[in-house]
Amino acid sequence: MxxxxxxxxxxxxxxxxxxxxxxxxxxxxxxxxxxxxxxxxxxxxxxxxxxxxxxxMGIRREQATLPPPQGELEQRYGYRPAHRRQQPGQRYPSSLTDEEWRLVADIFESDGDRGTPPRYPRRLLVDACCYVVRSGCSWRMLPKDFPAWQNVYRTFRRWSQQGKFEQMHDRLRIQWREREGRTQMPSAAVLDAQSTRSSPQGGTSGYDAGKKVKGRKRHVLVDTLGLILAVSVTAASVQDRDGAHPVMANGMEKYA
The missing domain is CATH 1.10.10 (Arc Repressor Mutant, subunit A)
Incomplete structure (x- = not known):
């Protein structure tokens, strides 16, 4: 009882x-x-x-304890030695390998012999641009074994206006799609936007009241594999529905 x-x-x-x-x-x-x-x-x-x-009755549920690991566990996140591997032709891990340069050399090399001969090899300038983009450093902090940062910066601006980096990206994307057994041109795409904080130097900025972020907003159009098709950068105050039109128009113009 x-x-x-x-x-x-x-x-x-x-x-x-x-x-x-x-x-x-x-x-x-x-x-x-x-x-x-x-x-x-x-x-x-x-x-x-x-x-x-x-x-x-003295019966209690206890959390199971795993046996102690044998030896050192392999790190499953972050950079691994494979990300930092360097082949003999590479100055830095961000530099293009010989095979990669062979695939994109025709985009950056000039046709014909007109004009002043280049002062620096085009491959060295491409490696310098890739170093800045990959590391996120300022142009003035380029290592000394690259050309002068002013030369690299002017070259980067000129090639960007000519769409050479975009051509290189499109070529790599086509190769990856073929590797995955897809057609060269995508038939479906996904659009999304992300607001990020920006530095006070240069560019337009705004305030995204929904995400409470002051800065810029990037509208990205990708295929079903997650490969970038088109990008548009606006102030963070621009609504997603308004910022979607330019990036969609760019994607339709290139892939429709």
Whole structure:
């Protein structure tokens, strides 16, 4: 009899059944134990009642502990040695390999012999541009084994206006799609926008009240593999529906 005078639903026989259920289902949750107990006994018992009776019998649920790792565990995130590998022709990990340069050399090399001969190899200038874009450093912080930063910056501006980097990206995207067994031109695309903080130097900026971010907003159009098709950068205050039109028009012009 309980202290209140009402007989317990879970007596000694029911406790033995509870112990048997725990032995049969060691990985079951408290609700599963309660459901199985009610099914076998025909009683209607709350799961807290079952928990108290299990505590009285000294049965408690404990978190399983994993055995100590044998040896050093492999890091599964961040950069690995494969990301930092350098082949003999590379100055830095961001530099193009010989095979990569062979695939895109015709984009940057000039046709014909007119004009002043180039002062620096085109591949060295491409590697310098890739170094700045990949590392995020300022142009003035280019390593000394690259050409003068003023020369690299002017070259980067000129090639960007000519669309050479975009041509290189389009060529790499086509190769990747062919590698995945897709057609060269995508038939479906996904559009999304992201607001990011920006530095006070240059460019338009605004305030995105929805995300509470002051800066710029990038509207990105990608294919079903996640490869970039078109990008548009606006102030963060521009609504997604308004910023979607330029990037969609650019994508339709190139791939429709």
């Amino acid at each position: 309980s202290k209140g005078g009402r007989p317990r639903k879970v007596g000694d026989a029911e406790k033995r059944l509870l112990r048997q259920l725990v032995e049969e289902m060691p990985l079951a949750t408290l609700d599963e134990i309660t459901e199985a107990f009610c099914t076998r006994t025909g009683l209607s018992v709350h799961h807290m009642t079952v928990r108290r009776r299990l505590d009285e």
